[in-house]
Every structure is written in structure tokens, then in C-alpha cells.
Amino acid sequence: MxxxxxxxxxxxxxxxxxxxxxxxxxxxxxxxxxxxxxxxxxxxxxxxxxxxxxxxxxxxxxxxxxxxxxxxxxxxxxxxxxxxxxxxxxxxxKEQEGGFHLNFFYSQEEFSKWSSKANPFEEAHPFNTYSPIKIVVKDIKCFWGGPNILICNQNNLDSTFAVSNTKFPTNRDILDIVHVISEKPFCIHLEKHLITFSEPEKSIPNDFLKNSAKILLCCLVNEVQKDDKVILRGVRRLDMVLCGTENIPINLKFNNELMDAVHWIYGEKERRDLRLKLLLERITLDIDLSKPLLVGLPHVLENSLQQAKERYSYIVYERKDSYQKELKDLLKDLKSLSDLYSNKVRSLLSNLLRDVLAAFILVGITLFSKATEILKLFENKLIQYVFIAFGGYFIISAIFQMIADFYDIRRSSKEFDYWKNVSREYMSQKDFETHKSKTLNKRARGSIIIYLIIIACYIAIAFVCFNFPCIWNKIVN
The missing domain is CATH 3.30.1360 (Gyrase A; domain 2)
Structure with missing residues (x-):
């Protein structure tokens, strides 16, 4: 009003x-x-x-x-x-009640002049500063816009912004795979310039559609340079002009095709670079090099996108098969490493039982074979020295075995991580760590607990050996 x-x-x-x-x-x-x-x-x-x-x-x-x-x-x-x-x-x-910003043009001619000169990549462009924004142009015959733009006349002030279920890439998402070379700040705020509808249809001024298409195009190249130049790296490396100085007619159909391509490439975070490469491989083969990218791309984009999707599906299927094979090898290696923990526990327990049995045999056969001389052995403290030697042996044996086992397990684990990181091509680091934690880590924790219990048994037996004369006297008395 x-x-x-x-x-x-x-x-x-x-x-x-x-x-x-x-x-x-x-x-x-x-x-x-x-x-x-x-x-x-x-x-x-x-x-x-x-x-x-x-x-x-x-x-x-x-x-x-x-x-x-x-x-x-x-x-x-x-x-x-x-x-x-x-x-x-x-x-x-001043932010309006609906959470948007508002501007107006009294003259349609001046509005057209402004829109023809506005550069969507400049940091000072008002759409990059104020979003969403509604522009009311006096007596304009149509209205059009997108998720963050709405241009209408004074009779359509209640018109609403486009509602999109598609999540478009942010400036950071785009700059992760598109290299920008520019002395001045170069902004690619796609969602702030996107045009998605018009009433009546086909009534959008070309300047707005052109800006929307230009910023969509910058999401589909490898490198953006100053002076309206872009680089595409596919089967061929192409240096092309983005749109040139000529007045290029853009239609909403091509704009929507560009949106489909951008959504396919950036829709998922993983393998965006691969999807872009597959699309550009087809484009660089078919596009007319004598024309700006904005002129030549409408003739090849639809077919190139379709072929890129088909190739990507095949690659993903092939990758899935390779992933299953790599996972099988990983789990096999994890099982071997898990067995190493079990073998170390079994070896330590076996050595403990062997040492205890040897001590019983030695003491029982050699020292106690003559029962009449047991008191003399205690009197001259010979048996005390023998059991002290046994205790020292048990302590030294436990320490040496623990050091050797710890070093062996640590080196095996490091070598396992190293070779898996070198040879892994189809599995992410996150998947690798997940499988390792769910298998090896649980086995390691259980083995360490049992290992420490056996070491404690070694220490307990050594303690008994060190104090055997006192214990024997208490038993006899």
C-alpha cells in the first residue's frame, strides 16, 4: 500500500x-x-x-x-x-514484516538500464548484500523471480518468493571445486540470483535470466578468470569466453537445464569433482569452440548431462564391486591382526604354565627327593636362594615377554595401517576406521585385560617365591 x-x-x-x-x-x-x-x-x-x-x-x-x-x-x-x-x-x-528487503523503480526504462549493467559476481551487487529482496516496478506487465528474488508491480505486492525443495550449493561449496582467479572479490552466490519462474511464462527480461545462467555456468567449469574467461578440463582443455559482449537470448528452459546439472553435481557432498569431470568430458568433445560458452552450451548440455549420469552410474556400480572386494580383504587382514592378540595371550599363558611346571619338577625331584635333608636345606638357606632365583626368573620372564609382545603388536598395527592407507582406493578413511574399531579394537581391549591378568599371575608367583621360606615355616608350624 x-x-x-x-x-x-x-x-x-x-x-x-x-x-x-x-x-x-x-x-x-x-x-x-x-x-x-x-x-x-x-x-x-x-x-x-x-x-x-x-x-x-x-x-x-x-x-x-x-x-x-x-x-x-x-x-x-x-x-x-x-x-x-x-x-x-x-x-x-529496513527489513519488512515478511523478513525480506524492499526496493522500487518508478521508471521501467531506468529499471531495464540498471539490470543490464548489474554484474552478479561483484561484491557490491545489491542481491549479494540484501536477500531475499522484492523489487516493485511501476506498471510492469509481469512478475518473475526465484527463491530470493521477486520482481513485480504495485498490484502484485502480495506475490511470494519461489519455494524450492532443491538445496543449491553455497559459495563455499562451489569454490571447493571451482578455481577463481581475480584481483577483485568474485562472488558466486547462486541462490541469490537464481530465476525459477515467471508469470506469464516467457516474459522474463533477458538480463535477469542471463545473470542467472551466468552464475549457474560458473558452477560447471573448472576455472574462472577475469575478463569473462573460463577454463574447462575434460577430454580437452578449453579456454572459452563465458558470454562475451553480444546480446545473447536466454530462455527459461536452458536455465532449468543448468539448474538440473548443478543440482546433480552438487546434490551430494561426495565425488562432486568426479561428476563435474564426467559432464565436462562430454561437453568439451561436442561444444562449438567458435562461440561463447553461454551460446554453445544449450545445444549440448541436455545430451551431455544424460551421458554423464549414465557413466557415473556405471562407475558407481563398478566401484561398489571393488569396494566389496577391498572390504573382504580388509576384514581378512583384521582377522589376522586379531589372531595376533590372541596368540600373544595364549603364548604368555603357555609360558607361565611351562615355567611353573618346570619349577615344580625341579624343586620336587632335585630338592625334595631326600626328605631327610629338607631341614638342612632350610638351615643353610640354600632353598631360600633357589626360590629367590625362581622369583627373579618369573619377573624377568614377564618383563621380557611383555616388551617383546608389545613391540611386535605395535609394529604390526602400524604396518597394517600404513599398507592399508597406501593400497586403499575405494574406501574412505571414515569407513576404514569404523571397520577397524568394530573388530580389532574390541579384540584388543579383551586381550589386554587377559594379558594383564596373566602378568599379575607372574608377579604373584614371583612374590610367593621370594617369601617361600616364611610361607613354608608357617605351614610347617
């Missing part, structure tokens, strides 16, 4: 004063020479800006001096040069 009122008052000023109009994105200037016309339109204009809480956007001048609205109306005399400046930035910066 506010803009409808502003347009009506501007019409009155235009019809009453026949002023000179100057308009651009950020301002509207009206100037003329006063000839005793009715000043009520000036007062109405001031009132509507005040009511809309954007009074600071309006400035009145007589000659080169600025005035408040009341002083301007009171002081304006015949033959005075007057000027009204409307600073649109005040309106643009």
Missing part, C-alpha cells in the same frame, strides 16, 4: 510540474522550475514517507540548499529551481 501511494503521488507531481527524472538503484531525483503550481503533492509525498517511518529518505532542495518539508513548501517561489531526492537505501535497509 505504501508504494502504491508513493507512485500515485509521483504521478501527480509528474503531471503537474513536468519535472526531470533521474533514477537508479539507490536513488530517485525529481527536479524542475516552480511556476506557481499547486504544492499539495509535495506535502502528500512528505506525509506518506513520514507515515511509513522512512522520512529520512526524503530530502527537499531549493537551489543548492536543503530544506525541511514545511520550509520547502513555504519558501518555494515562482522561478525557483527545486529538487526532491529520494534515498532508496533507507527503504532497502
Amino acid at each position: 505504501m508504494l502504491t501511494g508513493i507512485f500515485d503521488i509521483l504521478d501527480k507531481i509528474k503531471n503537474s510540474f513536468q519535472p526531470i527524472w533521474t533514477e537508479n538503484w539507490g536513488y530517485l531525483t525529481i527536479s524542475g522550475e516552480y511556476g506557481n503550481e499547486n504544492k499539495s503533492s509535495f506535502n502528500e509525498l512528505n506525509n506518506i514517507f513520514t507515515t511509513s517511518n522512512i522520512q529520512s529518505a526524503l530530502t527537499f532542495f531549493i537551489g543548492s540548499n536543503s530544506y525541511s518539508a514545511n520550509d520547502f513548501i513555504n519558501d518555494l517561489q515562482n522561478n525557483d529551481s527545486w529538487r526532491i531526492n529520494i534515498n532508496k537505501e533507507v527503504l532497502i535497509r
Whole structure:
């Protein structure tokens, strides 16, 4: 309602004063020479800006001096040069109730001039700063837009932005695989310039569709350079002009085909570079090199995208088969490494039982074979020295076995990780760590617990050996 009122008052000023109009994105200037016309339109204009809480956007001048609205109306005399400046930035910066920004153009001609010069890659482009944004153009015959743009007339102010279920890539997503060489900041904010609909259909001004197509195209190349140049690396390496200086007609069908291609490449995070490469391999074979990319691509894009999808499906199927084979080899190697832990535990337990049995045999046969001499053995402390030697042996044996086993397991694990990282082609690091943790890590934890229990048994037996004379005396007494 506010803009409808502003347009009506501007019409009155235009019809009453026949002023000179100057308009651009950020301002509207009206100037003329006063000839005793009715000043009520000036007062109405001031009132509507005040009511809309954007009074600071309006400035009145007589000659080169600025005035408040009341002083301007009171002081304006015949033959005075007057000027009204409307600073649109005040309106643009103010966020509207629906969460969007708002601007207007009184002149369709000036709107067309501005849109033809606007560069979507410049950081200063208003769409890159204010989003979403609605632009109201007086008496324009159609309306069009996308998820973050809406251009309409004052009678379609309730029109809504396009709702898209497709998630388009962010500037960071694009720059991850597209290399930009530019001295100035080069912005690729796809979602802020995208055009997806028009009412009636085929009524979108070419400049808006062209900007939408240009920014979509920059998502489908390998390198963007200054001076409107791009590089495609497929079967051939092509240096091409993006769109050139000629007026290239763009239709919504081609724009939608570009959106499909971008969505296919960036829809999933994994293997974006592969999907882009497959598409460019077909494009670089078929495209006409004598024309800019924006002119030649519509003739080959649909077929190239279809073939790229088919090749990608085949590669994914082949990769899945190779992945299963690699997974099988991995699990086989994990089982071998798990067996290493079990073997170390079994070996330690076997050595413990062997050492204990040997000690029993030695003591039982050699020392206790003559029961009558047992007391003498205790009296001269010979048996004490024998058991101290046994205790020392058990401690040393446990330490040496633990060091050797720890070193062996550690080296085997490191070598396993190294060779798997070198030879792994179809499995991500995350998958590799997941399979390893679910198999080897559980076995390792269980084996370490049992291993420590056996080491504790070694220490306990050594303790008994060190204190055997005392223990024997207590048993005898």
C-alpha cells in the first residue's frame, strides 16, 4: 500500500510540474522550475514517507540548499529551481514484516538500464548484500523471480518468493571445486540470483535470466578468470569466453537445464569433482569452440548431462564391486591382526604354565627327593636362594615377554595401517576406521585385560617365591 501511494503521488507531481527524472538503484531525483503550481503533492509525498517511518529518505532542495518539508513548501517561489531526492537505501535497509528487503523503480526504462549493467559476481551487487529482496516496478506487465528474488508491480505486492525443495550449493561449496582467479572479490552466490519462474511464462527480461545462467555456468567449469574467461578440463582443455559482449537470448528452459546439472553435481557432498569431470568430458568433445560458452552450451548440455549420469552410474556400480572386494580383504587382514592378540595371550599363558611346571619338577625331584635333608636345606638357606632365583626368573620372564609382545603388536598395527592407507582406493578413511574399531579394537581391549591378568599371575608367583621360606615355616608350624 505504501508504494502504491508513493507512485500515485509521483504521478501527480509528474503531471503537474513536468519535472526531470533521474533514477537508479539507490536513488530517485525529481527536479524542475516552480511556476506557481499547486504544492499539495509535495506535502502528500512528505506525509506518506513520514507515515511509513522512512522520512529520512526524503530530502527537499531549493537551489543548492536543503530544506525541511514545511520550509520547502513555504519558501518555494515562482522561478525557483527545486529538487526532491529520494534515498532508496533507507527503504532497502529496513527489513519488512515478511523478513525480506524492499526496493522500487518508478521508471521501467531506468529499471531495464540498471539490470543490464548489474554484474552478479561483484561484491557490491545489491542481491549479494540484501536477500531475499522484492523489487516493485511501476506498471510492469509481469512478475518473475526465484527463491530470493521477486520482481513485480504495485498490484502484485502480495506475490511470494519461489519455494524450492532443491538445496543449491553455497559459495563455499562451489569454490571447493571451482578455481577463481581475480584481483577483485568474485562472488558466486547462486541462490541469490537464481530465476525459477515467471508469470506469464516467457516474459522474463533477458538480463535477469542471463545473470542467472551466468552464475549457474560458473558452477560447471573448472576455472574462472577475469575478463569473462573460463577454463574447462575434460577430454580437452578449453579456454572459452563465458558470454562475451553480444546480446545473447536466454530462455527459461536452458536455465532449468543448468539448474538440473548443478543440482546433480552438487546434490551430494561426495565425488562432486568426479561428476563435474564426467559432464565436462562430454561437453568439451561436442561444444562449438567458435562461440561463447553461454551460446554453445544449450545445444549440448541436455545430451551431455544424460551421458554423464549414465557413466557415473556405471562407475558407481563398478566401484561398489571393488569396494566389496577391498572390504573382504580388509576384514581378512583384521582377522589376522586379531589372531595376533590372541596368540600373544595364549603364548604368555603357555609360558607361565611351562615355567611353573618346570619349577615344580625341579624343586620336587632335585630338592625334595631326600626328605631327610629338607631341614638342612632350610638351615643353610640354600632353598631360600633357589626360590629367590625362581622369583627373579618369573619377573624377568614377564618383563621380557611383555616388551617383546608389545613391540611386535605395535609394529604390526602400524604396518597394517600404513599398507592399508597406501593400497586403499575405494574406501574412505571414515569407513576404514569404523571397520577397524568394530573388530580389532574390541579384540584388543579383551586381550589386554587377559594379558594383564596373566602378568599379575607372574608377579604373584614371583612374590610367593621370594617369601617361600616364611610361607613354608608357617605351614610347617
